[in-house]
Amino acid sequence: MHLFTPGPTPVPEAIRVAMSAPTLHHRTPEFEAIFKEARERLLKLFGMKEAIMIASSGTGAMEASVINICKKKILTVNSGKFGERFGKIAKAYGKELVELKYEWNMPVSVEDIKEALCNNSDIDTIAIQVCESAGGLRHPVEEIAKVVKEFNKDIAIIADGITAVGVEPIDTRYIDILISGSQKALMLPPGLAMLGLSEYAIERIGSGSGYYLNLASEIAKQQKNTTAYTAATTLIIGLNKIFDLIENSGGLDTLYSITEARSKALIKALESIDLKIYPNSPALAMATVIDKDSENIRKLLKSKYRVNIAGGQDHLKGKIFRVNNMGLIKTSDMLWVVDSIESALSELGRLEYSGVAAKTFSEVFKLESK
């Protein structure tokens, strides 16, 4: 089966093999050396002052960010399931919440953020997705972060980059916490969450909050190349291998430029078979299509072409489908995916198969890769 869901993404074979080595004890010099290497490479990936790894899915890092950074009142952006989740976390911990809510194809407007801040002078934290995976949209996070810091430098910015870190370069100059998770762009199994922290974030976290998710305890330990609790040793070994693999494929900048070129090609290919891209500001991590036949297309892809793509959730269930574009993807695999979608449309009587989707993908990808 070709796994083309925007998380989890397929784990490359070399990584699976590396993770099959016997388990190491986490309190040993051997593992500390591995941890140090992963930590240094993460610091580079984030381009921030500090990098922390915790054994949890991505939501654990979202929760850790909210409880350690937000003092009293948080502003969240709900353009989908993951933005909504920041609000739910805030409520679970009794934080005051201001939520900007949009349809799932709409990125937040900088004006709305400014207005919310003017109306609520006690907002001390903003939490937002870089890419909101529910509808595959890109929020203008860097611009918002800059505007907010100019407005009040003591407002902390949490950016959920789980489907953006490793997809595109993110300007972290005005971001305080940048979150990443193992099973999306980093092509690892689920279970490792990573956070990049700014100098201001470290200062503001102080002695931290919570117990397992107390970031102050983790900062203190991880600066010494160990963790407060048992580290996700196998996943951290896998993370180093992922960095090796990215380096051997030309490095991060190459990964970013190929991902961008492939995103353009994928979107053009889908449009060439009259499909409609759902978000107003598509993220690079995935292509999201709004289509009444979404479920039939997905079923055909899975049963006949062995391609697994994602559908929609909540009110978009059955109305959209999402094709992953994160990670090291073989061009031949993506060609197969777009060709299969065209074949499925043909079988549904929507068009006559001509191979135009694969042809368009190939042409645009070559042009954009230069």
Ligand SMILES: *Cc1c(COP(=O)(O)O)cnc(C)c1O
């Ligand atoms: C996948 C994802 C998460 C985290 O989900 P987990 O299931 O907890 O790993 C958070 N934010 C975004 C944008 C995501 O795509």
